[in-house]
Ligand code: FES
């Protein structure tokens with residue numbers, strides 16, 4: 001659906017800052033090269049604690065971070081072959097979460113039926129992805145497509161980040177190109193104009209025209225001389241729950257977000273730049289160059305964004321009933337999409353809960369989470 005790109009005051013959704021996620025998508029939890037064989041890491045995906053480990057055969061596994069025996073955090077245990085051993089009594093679990101060994105159980109006795117919830121997990125683009133929702137949907141749910149990742153023309157820069165803010169605030173920051181004002185001292189973009197806006201059930205796609213001047217235009221290869229004004233189009237696509245933002249074939253960034261909880265969001269983002277260096281030189285200095293560009297250039301932009309996001313969050317917490325004014329229709333569209341995704345998921349979950357209830361079946365971890373959200377009357 002095409003929407004008018006007109007800037008005018010609109011009512012914003014006050015409950016945005018407490019809306020939950022639709023867990024039926026792949027979420028990033030770690031950089032894959034940091035998860036060595038035998039290592040277990042604790043991660044949190046929207047308030048669900050998960051222990052992710054890589055076994056000695058390099059396979060990844062993700063189990064609920066709670067031992068089915070007494071609830072001790074499984075990430076404190078150790079990996080033995082392809083099993084995870086709980087630190088407390090040494091019960092051993094396979095990658096599906098089944099208990100396969102209890103060290104003090106007499107051999108002739110049958111193992112109890114104890115199973116930790118397991119999650120679909122995979123690695124791609126040097127990111128470990130976990131699917132916290134309905135397992136049956138995992139296989140048919142695609143990861144973001146990142147064609148630049150293996151392409152020799154692009155320099156990849158991995159960007160980790162952590163915001164003390166609700167994921168909707170972080171996502172609005174990305175959609176909101178009008179905040180170039182914030183980055184003036186870094187010679188960011190200026191004179192933004194919203195050109196067009198499209199929205200459907202899963203995505204919001206926006207184009208802005210922006211201008212650049214100064215050293216950054218030279219660095220990005222936008223102009224020969226830094227003193228010229230260069231006008232370009234930025235295309236931003238929010239494909240729930242992740243982003244892609246491109247600047248006319250010059251740069252491309254994938255903002256891959258992990259909503260941790262009501263006031264915390266992590267990012268595992270991939271920035272790609274076209275750098276005007278011969279390929280053989282680029283190949284040799286890629287890691288060092290990526291680090292330098294990240295530390296001395298883009299981190300400065302991101303630090304300013306984090307300050308704004310966290311300031312918004314603090315003010316919200318101090319007074320959740322305060323009203324705000326928004327004039328960018330792209331932000332309104334984004335809010336509508338985030339709320340819509342959550343509501344769709346809640347609706348499906350309610351149906352599933354009722355269905356299971358009638359059949360007397362046990363709920364999955366997701367629907368258990370939903371039933372507690374329903375009873376606490378979150379939006
Ligand atoms: S609590 Fe994990 S083995 Fe006892």
Ligand SMILES: [Fe+2]
Pocket residue numbers: 179183301302305
């Ligand atoms: Fe920014």
